[in-house]
Amino acid sequence: MRIGVPQFPGSCDEVDALLAAGHVGDAELLWHRDRDLKGVDAIVVPGGFSYGDYLRAGAIAGLSPVMDAIADFARDGGPVLGICNGFQVLCAAGLLPGALLQNQDRRFVLRQVELSVETTDTDWTSAAEPGQLLSIPAKHQSGRWWAPSELHAEIADQDQIVFKYAAGGNFNGSLDDVAGVCNEGRNVVGLMPHPEHAVDALTGSTDGLVLFRSLLEGATNV
Amino acid sequence: MPHVRILIRPKAGILDPQGTAVEQALPQLGFEGVSDVRIGRLVELDAADASEVAAICDKLLANPLIEDYEIQVDGAPAS
Numbered sequence: 001m002r003i004g005v006p007q008f009p010g011s012c013d014e015v016d017a018l019l020a021a022g023h024v025g026d027a028e029l030l031w032h033r034d035r036d037l038k039g040v041d042a043i044v045v046p047g048g049f050s051y052g053d054y055l056r057a058g059a060i061a062g063l064s065p066v067m068d069a070i071a072d073f074a075r076d077g078g079p080v081l082g083i084c085n086g087f088q089v090l091c092a093a094g095l096l097p098g099a100l101l102q103n104q105d106r107r108f109v110l111r112q113v114e115l116s117v118e119t120t121d122t123d124w125t126s127a128a129e130p131g132q133l134l135s136i137p138a139k140h141q142s143g144r145w146w147a148p149s150e151l152h153a154e155i156a157d158q159d160q161i162v163f164k165y166a167a168g169g170n171f172n173g174s175l176d177d178v179a180g181v182c183n184e185g186r187n188v189v190g191l192m193p194h195p196e197h198a199v200d201a202l203t204g205s206t207d208g209l210v211l212f213r214s215l216l217e218g219a220t221n222v
Numbered sequence: 223m224p225h226v227r228i229l230i231r232p233k234a235g236i237l238d239p240q241g242t243a244v245e246q247a248l249p250q251l252g253f254e255g256v257s258d259v260r261i262g263r264l265v266e267l268d269a270a271d272a273s274e275v276a277a278i279c280d281k282l283l284a285n286p287l288i289e290d291y292e293i294q295v296d297g298a299p300a301s
Contacts, residue, residue: 055282055283056285059282059285060282063281063282092285098287099285099287099288101236101237101288102239102240103239104237104239105239106239106240106243144237146236146288147287148287151287173237
């Protein structure tokens with residue numbers, strides 16, 4: 001299993017993404033101007049502030065050459081995970097439904113949050129138990145997931161809501177407590193909290209590993 | 223070259239935390255009676271072909287899911 005992590009100007013969580021991916025395979029950095037995905041089996045779009053978050057978070061990164069290649073990879077069914085700014089980038093690129101708006105209280109928030117796994121039918125949650133609670137950190141200012149009511153109803157109906165903030169834990173005002181969603185193909189998943197920061201007991205939780213282990217499970221089932 | 227102004231606004235019904243913050247600050251300055259403060263963006267540019275600006279808005283400048291935009295060319299609303 002080889003996992004590629006694209007780096008944009010302003011990315012800052014690519015090193016932890018590489019380390020987390022390294023728990024289940026070989027991880028390598030991909031450059032934002034490069035269309036070549038180097039034959040990797042999966043992609044993790046990391047967190048940070050790509051292109052300074054200018055215009056809107058993720059808007060400019062979504063148009064970069066590497067994202068063009070990642071969009072093709074995703075359309076062919078390749079597993080793609082977007083974390084935090086990576087989630088914003090995937091939404092901006094039209095690979096995931098909805099948009100991420102400024103937190104309702106306008107503050108940048110860093111805290112450990114509990115997420116419930118709403119579906120295990122995705123490439124990134126197949127190793128989790130339905131309803132499993134994951135303790136992983138969140139750190140963002142623009143993580144309020146929102147979609148128009150018809151789109152929200154549609155993705156809820158299609159079981160595309162992958163993670164929710166556990167009861168009482170919706171600190172950013174996301175619609176329906178949504179913390180993460182997937183595409184129709186269920187191979188592209190995005191979430192605001194950071195599973196790649198929760199892979200070592202030294203930092204308090206290893207709950208984030210289940211996303212990366214899911215990838216292995218998918219690969220062995222093929 | 224036509225001068226284009228693009229007004230980009232959060233769609234009606236979407237919480238605008240910046241607008242809320244400004245609205246809440248105004249009474250502290252003695253300005254009462256201001257409501258529905260909404261904050262968007264103004265983009266100005268010169269475009270050789272002003273008819274392309276709507277496509278530029280849809281693809282980059284605005285997110286049509288969450289924002290509305292209005293294009294003015296040389297001071298007049300675009301048709």
